[in-house]
Amino acid sequence: IYAPAPNSHSLYLDKFVFTNCQNTYIHSFTHSSYSPPHSLHKFADPFSSLLNNNKKIKMASFAASPVSFSAVSCTVKPNQVSNLRRASLSFSGKSSPSRRIPALRFRVACSAKPETVCKVVDIVRKQLALPDDRDVSGESTFATLGADSLDTVEIVMGLEEEFGISVEEESAQSITTVQDAADLIEKLLEKK
């Protein structure tokens, strides 16, 4: 396992370490060490905003068929991270022991911190009383999760209480996904 440089900004994703400083390490892994847990989160590409244009991370592509997974979408802004942070990474699906997973492919990410998204997910899960195996990620829309208007206003109330913010009706109306909510929360927190 690569250890990050002490003063680098890093984001841990279980056994993965990504840094937004000059040295970037990526850890590949064999799936045999993971047992598929229940929940899924969407993976995101933190690199598009982390790296300057010259640097590229070389990543082999992830074989999608044996294991499918996703993780909480996130990026790490250079001025934002001062601690090592954990984002949970979980997997589910069948994995064939004979196949080594080369690496991961990431997609473009959002701007909210993973903890924020996680807290929003928690609040949404509780409000809608979702079963544990219901997949909720940044991309999930409230509507498809079954939130009606009363649920939505209660979710907004829950977010206001959790984060100590105040959400105006116009802003509340524009929130359709978990990600939207997390981004709005961070925007409001920045203003404070």
Add this chain to the structure above:
Amino acid sequence: MRIGFTKMKLDCYQRTFAHSSSSLTPIQLPAHLETHLWYVKPSEVKNESLLKQYLDILSPRERENVMQMRGEELRKSALLARTLVRTTIARYQINSQINPRSLKFRKNIHGKPEVDWQFSNDSLPPPLHFNISHTSSLVACGVTVDSQIGIDVEEKHRSIKHTVLSFARRYFSKHEIQFLASITDPQVQKLEFIKLWTLKEAYVKALGKGFSGAPFKTFTIRFKEDSIHQASEIVVDSFDEPTELTSNWQFSLLELANSHYAAICTEKHAASAEGKRNVPTKLTVWKTIPFVVDECVSGTDAVKTIYG
């Protein structure tokens, strides 16, 4: 899909079985001061092939939206919501038989859904207005002519995560908070809260401007008492709108199927508004399973008028 129809008029106190498996019993448009309300209970629709039939009348986009819902129950109520809208409007046989599948919809500038009538240039679009509301256990569609309409249904015993008063303090007006705070029995307080919520939602939906177009805190819904202190009318007062405009709206509040509150908000017509008298709208309610059976339930236990 062939639409057959019987020659029977859909009078009330009737239970009408569809002529064939794909037919809708036709009905006259509501009159000038009339509102029609149709509802379906998802728990009563279990037949897989019927549900497939419903899926078939939706537009590809609607089908996609239904399939994106997470969970079977949610998919079913989403499917029934679109089915109810399409089949209900198709009943009104505006110019000729309308295939529910051929109806097109669009949203107004604030996002309120409306019918996009596909008539030739010389015919005027019919003045039919509709609005739907659904919970996982009941889907309803209200129809009027010449009048904006908003409806909202909620389960009477729906749970909320916050206390009634903390919710009210965040979203309701001062008068409404006082009204709820004055109720000592918590169960009654909760029921009154749900009623108030449905009325406020129905008003905002009737206005068609979206949640931020008429923030809940900016208007009060209250029960006007008559000379013998009986609640006679539901009225809305708005901080932003002058009285002439808010008095344009009238409300009905019903208990449906012993399980749900349904609030209906419609525009009063010019004639009655001028007269400044509350002309009650006639409300007719049908319980339906589209293509299978329609049952007029007005005047039965399934529909209890609370106000209006």
